Amino acid sequence: MKATTFRSRKLLAAILTSVAAAAAVPTPAVASSPAVHSFATTINGDAADVYYPRAGTRLPVALLLQGANVDKAHYSSYARILASYGFAVAVPNHSRVIFGTAGLFPEGAQAAATVAWAAAQDADPASPLHRRVDEDRLVLAGHSFGAAAALTLSGGTCGIPFCPAPVPVPQQLAAVATYGGNTVNGDAPLPVPGTVPVAYLQGLADGVATPAEGRATYDVTAATPKAFIAVTGANHYGITDVQNPPGAAPDPSTQTLPQRTGVETTARWTAKWFRAQLGDPAARAYIHTVGDRLDPNVTVTSVR
Template sequence: MRAVRATTAVAAALALATSVLPAASAAADEDAPIAFATTVNGDPADVYAPAASDIRTDLPVALLLQGANVSRSAYSAYARAVAGYGFVVVVPDHRRVIYGQSGLFPEEAQASWTVAWARDEDARAASPLKGRIDTGSLVLLGHSFGGAAGLALTTGACAPPFCATPAAAPAELKGAAFFGTNNSPPGGSGNPPVANTVPVALVQGTADGLAAPAAAQGTYEAIQAQPKMLVSVTGANHYGITDAQNPAGAAPDPSAQTVTQETSVKASARWSAMFLRTVLGDAWSGVWLWGVGDAVDPSVTVQHVR
């Protein structure tokens, strides 16, 4: 069903009320957000989190599963933006061979590896995040191939090529938000049912020339468990969440993006983060997500069922 747009008066009131939401806070302007390199099960990874002076503790972990052959370095702006809403964002480079080709191809097992990393990092004496990580809460972000791997994991199924070995979803997994992602079979018609066990949001660029908006619509309709959401970012293409268009090594999008990279990154990060904060139980995020966000954000249109 279509999200109902709030009246101007209600939107203004709710916008004022949500000014207390922990988005990119003033503290982050005064103190540098945390960013450091690590390894997750041997994979090099970058970590982004709110500044050490930020009053928020028990930060949930968001694992960002990269697009095929898109380096982790291409997601720095998006990852920083999501982290500003109160997450520890982990962006690994996972290299493996599929169909005889070696490349950066994420897989479902990375979720459990990231849960183990979070426990170790939260306890590590020298960590800038010591004692600040909510080790019981994991959410997924994903782009293209990585989003498809994450979507498969939300069903608890091992789906090649996104699963090299059987990998059940960890108990800590609470929700997911994927960009440029669908489950449409190549050259096929229709979308197989998505028997998801956690809430899922799809964020889709309307100008995507590699993952068609119609395929995202079909996938959204195939998602079985609620709440679910489809956020269409006007003018964004397949690389609307990367630092620049057509990152080196990745398949270029033949469809040009018609909004700035900053606009598409911020809109995608905002809606992904607010959806995930809501499913993690943050009431104020839910007020914005379900009641006012679509009315005050001109860069998107939204469908949801909850």
């Protein structure tokens, strides 16, 4: 597996700011929903929140790789909505040291650990997911730092600091969806090779990982299908429960889209992308044909 280094200047600046702010971060309460349940667990030693629909079996597992120093609980609304589309959504807090400082910094190796965790949950009579997990299908979402980690994994590369060591792509990985992610190195993006379909969800008001950087990365992504899903008025934290979560580097760009609308839009399009790659023809039509006609906040460029 090829080792590389890629660093968007603004994204790297945000990472360094997050490293400096890696002190204790308040944890918001995990919200509940009558249609979606949640429970706390550990995945390879990482504390994690898991969201799953009350009904349904053979649920594909969706792993969310967090942004730098964004606590897992700040993704509760996004994860709950994603789960409502028929996924068991795992959101771990993954701690490691980069640039000499400990913080919440995800990595691609979490994907294989989640596959093993899912198999154990499916086999455990005491688990809420007993006999409900599709062990053969994993989808991967990533935000900011986590988006870069997801891209390095899907492309079979290892980009420092997003990947501390090369790891193989799990055979269960069916699709990736990123929010606020790119592979820009200096003024140009590094190619994203590999065969895993990737969707780039991009807030057009993102002042950390810019729309131009996201689109440039989409253009050099080899795998198809692929999509660039632009969300008008959303900034770098259009995916989280609150703007500029404590401990994370703030986005200097103001979001004009209401927070709840941004989260719902991002989660819905992520879910539709995943379902399309898992063989749902209605979701495929939504992504490539009708979705952005129905959603006034979204514009899609895609290759089938």
